[in-house]
Amino acid sequence: MTPSLTLRRNNFFELFFPEVNLLTKGLLVLGCSGLMALSSRLALPLPFTPVPVTGQTLAVLLLSGLLGMRMAVSVQLVYLAQGLAGLPVFAPGTTWGVARLLGPTGGYLAGFVVAAGIVGWMADRGFGKRLGSAFVMVFLGNFAILGVGLPWLKWVLRVDWMQAVTLGLWPFLIGDLYKIVLAAMLLPGSWRFFNRMHPPAA
DSSP states (O other): OOHHHHHHOOSHHHHHOSSOOHHHHHHHHHHHHHHHHHHHHSEEOOTTOSOOEESHHHHHHHHHHHHOHHHHHHHHHHHHHHHHTTOSOSOSOSOOHHHHHTSTTHHHHHHHHHHHHHHHHHHTTTGGGSHHHHHHHHHHHHHHHHHHHHHHHHHHHTOOHHHHHHHHTGGGHHHHHHHHHHHHHHHHHHHHHHHHHSOOOO
């Protein structure tokens, strides 16, 4: 791997699959949507809110930072389509399919697409290669998930903003901070690992 090739590519999809056909892209998208489904199994329901603690946020941030915008958004759209079709890809709950997306947590699921666009777009421009820029990137991605999810939660439950924040923000701040820090460390760490495994040719 030459230095110029590594520098020209800012996400791992472009790095490992510089020339790939539509079928392979589709299989990669399906595989990554499967990882999203697996991350939804890491769920902790909270008795006082309809919003569970899950591993999905971390999965969205990491996949988007590694794949870049086009692939990341495609993964999230396919993931939502699978959920709409009734497949058990969302976090465990009492509703599935369209009912889940129209329910209290539907905004957070839609926010995954927005976050994938933001994080992927920034990753395409090299933000994930340094700790500071990676932190900004994943912070904005997490903010996008909350920014879409919280107003939707308020609207569906017909509560005021204080209640919405109590149900959909405060219980998750510490967990989200851990996820942000972890993603911000893992993304540049992945690039450092890659560079060690593929040192520039002498």
